[in-house]
Amino acid sequence: MWTDYLIWIFLIIGLIFNGLGTIGLLRFPDVYTRLHAATKATTFGSIFTSLAVVTYGFSQLYLTGNSANLTLSLHTIVAIAALILTNPVGAHAIARAAHRSGVMPEQAVVDKLAEVKK
Amino acid sequence: MLPFIIATLDAFVIYLVLTAGSGEFLYFWSPGEFVMGIFLSVIVGAISRNYLCRSRNYRMLNPLRWLKFIVYGFGPFFLAMAKANLDVAYRVITGKIRPGIVKIDPKLKTDFGITFLANSITLTPGTLSVDVDEENNYLYVHWINVKKGQEKKEFADCKYVCGNFPEWARRVAE
Numbered sequence: 001m002w003t004d005y006l007i008w009i010f011l012i013i014g015l016i017f018n019g020l021g022t023i024g025l026l027r028f029p030d031v032y033t034r035l036h037a038a039t040k041a042t043t044f045g046s047i048f049t050s051l052a053v054v055t056y057g058f059s060q061l062y063l064t065g066n067s068a069n070l071t072l073s074l075h076t077i078v079a080i081a082a083l084i085l086t087n088p089v090g091a092h093a094i095a096r097a098a099h100r101s102g103v104m105p106e107q108a109v110v111d112k113l114a115e116v117k118k
Numbered sequence: 119m120l121p122f123i124i125a126t127l128d129a130f131v132i133y134l135v136l137t138a139g140s141g142e143f144l145y146f147w148s149p150g151e152f153v154m155g156i157f158l159s160v161i162v163g164a165i166s167r168n169y170l171c172r173s174r175n176y177r178m179l180n181p182l183r184w185l186k187f188i189v190y191g192f193g194p195f196f197l198a199m200a201k202a203n204l205d206v207a208y209r210v211i212t213g214k215i216r217p218g219i220v221k222i223d224p225k226l227k228t229d230f231g232i233t234f235l236a237n238s239i240t241l242t243p244g245t246l247s248v249d250v251d252e253e254n255n256y257l258y259v260h261w262i263n264v265k266k267g268q269e270k271k272e273f274a275d276c277k278y279v280c281g282n283f284p285e286w287a288r289r290v291a292e
Contacts, residue, residue, distance in 0.1 A: 032248070032260045074135050092236065
């Protein structure tokens, strides 16, 4: 069925971004730039891998009519919503805690927050 | 009373989504799940009514705001997220970064508006909200590639940091 190709495309996009997030985690110099790679590139990747699961669930529901596939799809949609809601909160909390405990951004051209904190 | 009703309805809808496919009643649900869902949502509503909607401002009940939120989520927000992800992917590979923490003044007034904007900024890679000035509603944003000239200004231009997100935050949340 044509949705098989869609699932492949979603999985490939998701894996590329998850892989780039991991490489970024190793390459970037300090905690803030690493947060960019580690939390957000991986969110985007995870959204696409989850979309592949949703597509699989709905296509199987259409083909077999088994309602367990509907449950699978809907639960994954709820998981995507939870991911989008909680991910920025976590990233924000880590960044704020890092700055409060005195970790300054490396190679920074400007740091307005440190100017205020003095 | 209204916070109780809102919390109960929300909990009930989420319960129904999680248990869809359990039976034949109304095509998707088994009657037992319906009864159990109502029972549990009333408990959740009774517990959480003291903690939710403390401002007693019910502007988010307006369905037009939900519609704008959905349009925003699938349209400009998703586009910006995809574009920014490609940008960060480019920076991961080439290592060309110019990081810094800038201050922006989005001119939003409500708590929900500023939360909405901060989460949008954090979800689009390249920018990460670090702290908020609660008196003036300024946001401190870690920017992975500070545009030349922006670091000298007191407030960086919202146009470069977060596009037209402040206008959308105003439309949806204020």
